[in-house]
Amino acid sequence: MNKLSKNYLMTGGYQLLNILIMLIITPYLTRTLGSQSLGIDAYVLSIVQICQIMGSLGSTVYANREIAYVRTDKNRLTCVFWELFILRILLGSIVTVFYLVIAFHSAYKAVFLIQLITLLSYYLDVSWLYIGTEDVAPLTLCSAVVRLCTTPLIFLFVKTPAHLNLYVAIYAMTLALICGILLFGARKRVGRLPFGQLNLGRHLKPVIALFLPQAASSLYVMFDKTMLGLLASDFSRVSIYEKPELIVKAPTVLAMALTTVTMPRIAFCHARGRKEDIRDLVRSSLELVFLLFIPISAGVAIVAPIFIPAYLGPAYMDSVRVVWILAPIILAIAMTNVSGSQFLTGCNETGYLSLSYLVSAVFNIVGNFFLIPHLDEIGASFTTLGAEWLVVLIQFSAMYRILGRIGIRQIACKKLIAGAVMSAVILPLPKLLGSTLPVMLLQIAAGAVVYFIALVIMKDSGLYHRLNMLRNREG
Template sequence: MSKGKVTSNVAINFLYNTAYQLLRIILPLITVPYVSRILGAEKLGIYNYTYSIALYFAMLAYLGFENYGNRLIAQNRDNEESLNRAFSGAYYFQMISGAIAIFAYVVYMSLFCKENRLIAWVQLLYISSEFFNISWLYFGLEQFKKTTIVNVIVRLLSFAAIFVFVNDRGDLAAYTAICTGSLLLSTVALWFGLCNHVKFVTVPVKDIWRHAKGCMFLFFPVLVINIYRSMDKIMLGNLSTMTEVAIYSNADKIVELPYGVIAALGVVMLPRMTNFVARGEEEISKRYICVSMRFMLFMACGMAFGMMAVGKVFAPVYFGKEFIACGTLIMVIAPMVIVRACANVVRTQYLLPNKRDKDYIISIVIGVVINLIFNTLMIPMWESTGAAIATLMAESFVAMYQIFACRKDIPVVRYTFSNWVFLLAGIIMFIPVYIYGNKHSKSLSTLLIQVVMGMAIYLVAAGGYLVIKEKEMIRKILCRG
């Protein structure tokens, strides 16, 4: 495959994945303020608390398939027989892990769950969705079109359902059912047309269990990541109030939304970089890492400094006065987008394709320890603000270790710091936008002016530099090779 063709395929897949991620940003921007006002902080806190617990069982169901399955399919996709055998064995193992997770959650609900039981039972739909989740197959085949179309349709249906069925504070169960049911529907829908890509075949039991080691090894970092990302909410729920959980969760959701667009590139690049490694194309691999880091930091710096600049105006306008404290939390958490962007490039384009799973796991363990320490110290003093600081510290240490781990193999430090222009452009954009928000009322018109002002300043300052540095790559993407 020619380099131009590779560039074109990556660009098209990135656009498909980005289109879905943009929808994930746009729809919640409409539903979150509505739900926040209808359900209120306490009810949202209950939803986020029960979701955080269900998340652990969902991870047990899906194990490490997001990365392991993606990589497995990418390694076997050129041979039909190998592909069928690899997929069948892996999914049979996923069925076992999914059944165990569902059983374990039922036991938890029967013996240990004493409060908010109805909402917790509805969260079982979320765990069940992972039993059917074969998105890793399509990612490994680089078939992003189907997953995008399915997810877009389901997202639009759930978007409409929220406004139809969630109308007062007694509709928390309906809201939970819509959120979790849409996840189940999107995973089941991927099974239609499966036979066009793979076929189930009989495989020996030993081949099924052969996938256990790879899945469990990559499940550990997924587990640890989600421990320290849900740890904040669980510790807030136990050390503070459900209102603080809701305030923190809303701020965290806003910061997570733009990161979804950045993460889209990592999902697309993992199977591509795995193929490069298998063919020994080291120089092409390094070139893609360099370019990816530049595009990542261009997007991340603009999003992070933009959110920091408008945070205090955005929170009361968007969530309502009950969530005004979200503004400060957004400013604290927003730099995490930059940190995670760097880590995403290193993880999905070097560590995982090269099977450097050990370094990946060590970095995540460091993140958990840091998050636990800072949560324990800061939540009793500063509640949700303390949790936000702890999250930022944990993410920073994860990124620093991953960059440190591969410094001798690829010049990732140089790739990162050579893009300091985007950091400077973000600061240049932040100052006037933040000052404007402080001097004017917290209104929708102020927010809109801030957004337009920030985009104009950043695109002029950073966009011009990007065009100059990556003119040829941009031309290939626009012309599709």
């Protein structure tokens, strides 16, 4: 197994663990903390995440790329690491002042102050060093062990809505512990601080160039919760939107895992002018994205009427409509992980990234401003759906312009047909057999089988390629 495949499996395994933890704790939290407290938490966390993007000026993605460029030169690696680490701390310190001003003027000051630990952990995070050097094993193992150790604390100590602050503290300390361990491990990967060689200023222009797409991205991904908290009828609507949104977006962490290990490889190829290798990497990523996320997008929408009330509780019945609206963004996010996070970022095409995210952010903010006061979470859902596919349209147009034809119709056509056949087979099952959890499980199993058989019958090249890869590994 090559290093890229190994890193993808490890990163994907960790992301699956995160999904599993979320699936376990979410129904417990919706029944103990309730929608009002969870809405407050989602509102505050959205502000924390916006401050994190503003404070880092997009330097996390930039750092991944720059470390990938110099990973084979220990001296240059050391210099770049310390320059970026110090720059992140300086920028983060400025935004932290503004965050504290917001915290002390908020009705939820205690939650804001506890989440300050989360914000500082973001600024001190050095996961980009591990990702850029394609050494993700320590990163994934450390994060997995810490999360497995801290998650039981939620069940032990969080019992009522009054325990919101305790829940937030457990979340914040988990991130802080992971951050501390990774910082300690970074000492073995880089040399001592080279004071005389540091040049922080050389990073400012490219960091600011990446800041625009990162800031815009944060606005259209996170600002929906902030605007719901400010404009909706009450804070429970934030949770009614946020929890199903998390469920819908959970499968996309698999695409993010693919980005984590593929973007540094694309950056490496770009630095050496290997355009054909980049095209092959993009095609391979798109094959996997369509193979996995077309059936997942359809399946999530189909099982929502049974899954959501059983999983989140009867107080979240309105969330079913949110899932129906948001399900197509699963495929959209996976596609933009290839076009934006992998290709445009790895090839330093930040102008197109900026354009896609800025246009979508404006669309999102304007749409939310007009729709949320009248439709609450439904308005936010429609706006998010439009914004995500607008990003796809802009980024794929840019990718075609740079790389030329990729053959996306050839890649996607048979998978779309198989997804439609799968949906037609499993959609009527609840009406025929009843809306129960066993029927939902039957829908999932039958859907997977029908989708696979349809692809085999149509002789889909992407499926056969991956089956051959598995046979070769076994052989």
